[in-house]
Amino acid sequence: MSKIDKMLEKMRQNPRDWRIEDLKVIADRFKIEYRQPRGSHVTFRFPNTQILTVPAHKAIKPIYIKHFIDLIDDQGVAHEET
Numbered sequence: 001m002s003k004i005d006k007m008l009e010k011m012r013q014n015p016r017d018w019r020i021e022d023l024k025v026i027a028d029r030f031k032i033e034y035r036q037p038r039g040s041h042v043t044f045r046f047p048n049t050q051i052l053t054v055p056a057h058k059a060i061k062p063i064y065i066k067h068f069i070d071l072i073d074d075q076g077v078a079h080e081e082t
Helices: 003-013 020-029 062-075
Strands: 033-035 041-045 051-055
Touching: 003 020, 003 062, 020 033, 020 041, 020 062, 051 062
Parallel strands: none
Antiparallel strands: 033 041, 041 051
C-alpha cells in the first residue's frame, strides 16, 4: 500500500483536520487538475469534468473531504495504475 493509499484510507476513517496541501498531493498522484487562481478556494477538476471547489482554510471541513473522496471513488482513479 502506497503512502497516498494510506492517506486516503485515513481520510475515509477520519475526515477531520486535513489541509489543502494534502488534497493537492493526492490530486497530483491521480492526475487530477486543480487551480487556485486567487482567493481562498481551490478548484479540483476530475477526469469526467466534475468540479469540486474547496475552501483553502487551515482545516478543511469534513464534508469537503468526503466529497473529494467520493469523486475519486466515482472516477475509479484510485484503482488505476499510474
